[in-house]
Amino acid sequence: MNPLPEFPAEEARYRALQELDPRAAGALEVLVTGLHDESWRVRHVAAEALKRLPSSREVAERLIRVLGERGETGARNAAAEALAGLGGAALGPLVTLLGHPDPDQRKFAADILGQLGLRAAELPLVQALEDPDLNVRVAVSEALGRVGGEHSARALEGLLTDAESLLRLSALEGLALLRRPPPLPVVLAMLEDTRLQRSAFRVLGLVPEVVATERICQGLASPVRSVREAALGALGTQVALVEPARRGEVEAVVRAALRRLPDAAQRLVQALECEDVTVRSGALVSAAALGEASLALPVAEAAREDRLLREVLNTLGRLGPEGGRALLAHMADLSSPARAAAAEALADLVDPGSVTALCALLEWAEDDLRAVVVRALGRTRSPEAVPPLVDLLVAPSLAGAATRALGVLAGSNRTAVLEALEEAVTRRATSAAVAALARVGGAPALPALRQLARDAEPTWRAAAVEAAGEVDGAVGRELARAALADEAVQVRAAGVRAMGRLGGPEAGALLRPALHDEDASVRLAAVEAVGESGATDRASELEALVRHPDGALAVAAVRALARLGMAGPGVLMDAAAHPDAEVVKAALSAGALSAVGVELAVALLGHPRWDVRAAAARVLGDAGGPERLDVARRALEAEADALARQTLSDAVERLSRR
């Protein structure tokens, strides 16, 4: 026998409701019966089905009758749940219910209207604040906090002086939800009332002023944990609101307050483990202000919450090199998000003494962490960092970062870096060393590069060609020219890229065969190179590629033509008709400042993709004349996507100033 509890009858009812066709005759009554079921699962599935029924006004009225069934708590709650899911159709019946003789019903109406959150309920709710029943008034003020709007905010502010503390409390909570703090003196007065204190702190956090910070800091010193946490939460909210330039001011106040508390660090450790994210964020701000290195580990652990990453990085940065050392010593003990944050912070905290610890980290850290560590090594300014960095040139995913780090390191240790790179090239450790050598070594590296350009291995030839171009134009061109005829794809691509960067009168002619290369990656590189080198003589080939079905080639061709200043009307039209949206966007940015571009933008305001519409709006805002204002306004009215709306409304703004 199965020892688990069995309830076949309930299961049958559950399934029956689940499979019920909501459009079938009588479905409504079956579901209403379901709302009265003894099992919450069945009630829930009935409520879910009711939300999806057609003709919802009738449904709403039927559900409201269920709300009136005294003694049927389960059914009433399920009906309320269903009503809240009905949306606009429930609005009228619920507003009517606000006038029901039974206060219980009126309270239900207010609660559900709050959950619906429709602005249209604002005025009826404001009126309902006159209700003789206190519970109803409380429910109404809570609902106003959810529904929002100017009237709600004003009505809630009015309640702050009500004789009933319960109403003052719900009004305060409502204003916190609406993010509409009442005037500061009012909030400060409410902080004196212990019943209102926590909510008052929430609202206080919405005031980005130093006076508010000062009062919050008094809360930090409270012996009561919940008050301290409320204050930290307020701080977390406040810091998100103050302009970055004024953050120092806030921190100075916090620092002064915390320094007066003997156990500040301990309290912050405790707060960093709190459930509430805003409390943790306030604790991070405080830890930054306090600058206490011993907090480094709990601060790093706060990165387990993604949303706190920015604050964690900022705080770790403020804990100084001592904090950095604490992190380094305990990397192995941290959770993986904490480790990633710590590594990032370390990149800024390092000093010459950190090399050994950073290298130890490289031993076992994950790849993306290693990229950060590599960057940090570059910043140690220590010659000891040279050998490990040169070794890392071998790892494909880290070679780029290592090359850059060596470049930074060469600022203080040029000779050491050069010697190590030359040695690496001589023993053929990795071709990435060639690029690094050229970057750091400059002209003296040229003979070695010429030599490598004749190497039997294509990898070395490719590396040499690209590197030579960085050091000396003439040598670079000579090697690139030879590379364009190389038998290896890798070398041809390198030659093409080098030629693109170096340009010159012959570049167009030399790049021509590469535009027809048998290898796709060489062709793509050639298109880009033509644009970069300014080879206008290749324009017609690029024009043909604009219609190429491969989006990558077409995008590259449009961008290249734009760089050459040759993206004329025909090109733009071709590109705008391409099935790949990236090509269309490339056309928009290519035409950005031309009359045709503006025409195109107007036409694309109705494109099915939001990103194309946003790109069109940007062009319109940049280059349209005042006569485009109307079309932009109309598009704005019709725009459903938030980001495209934002761009459009910027465009409208700019056009109306022209």
Add this chain to the structure above:
Amino acid sequence: MPRFDDSRPEMSLEEFRLLRDHVYSHCGILVHEDMKFVMERRLWPRLEALGLPDFGAYHRYLRYDAQRHAELEAAVEALTTHETYFFREPSQLKAFCDELLPVLEKRNSRLKRLRLWSAGCSSGEEAYTLAMLLKDSRRFDDWDVEVYGTDISRRVLSMARRAEYGASALRATSADLLERHFQPAGNNRVRVRDEVRSWVSFGHHNLLDETGSQLVPRMDVVFCRNVMIYFDQAARRRVLRIVRDRLVPGGYLLLGHSENLLNLGADFELVHLQGDLVYRRPELPGLTTTGGEGR
């Protein structure tokens, strides 16, 4: 002269959205708008590795480059949160041991075979935890037991195979469990003992990939905890269909503490244990179906 520019490009809101949508369609992970900073930080090392100047170029790379598939994996790798530890959510594990294991022992007693799946296993802590619990129950000593751990991230899988952990992974592990199932590995770290490891194997699998899931054998229990929190409804639905398909009839699905199947659970029945709520794939028609308790 070359510059050694040490600054980082910023990600525009538009670039953020394009990248986010691209990632979403690949693996169901939805990155919220307020996570732009996080995305920027996590993807920046990718730009660095590829030598790309900005996130627009990175988006084009993901769209068009010959290496785009590998790069998309790398991006997802960087964006997923792999936070996990041994013996996470103890009350659920207790319910699993006290109430489900006896059922499973009885059900499978003829075959003496048990298959568990830790779907979205991250660095392996969950899969090893399950194996440890099975060992400690002594119910399956001479059985054919397999715990499969799968994840979309190859990096965490290699950590899982290494089976070496530090303090953070062990923050909920009691001293006696530590003693029994781990051995010192130097550097303040420990390694899972071989007896436990021999019951666990790992593989790469995207939970949204229907075809790939055919490689997963039929399971008695699936743990899919703290994975779908990153998905939206549509992606969750898809995953649940796949998971259901991989369960034996009557097999159990255990979700994370803050997750449930409200509005999604038509294919599963809810089972109230004393200590937890779990989901179960219904038995085949004809066999007894059992449901949850009404409350």
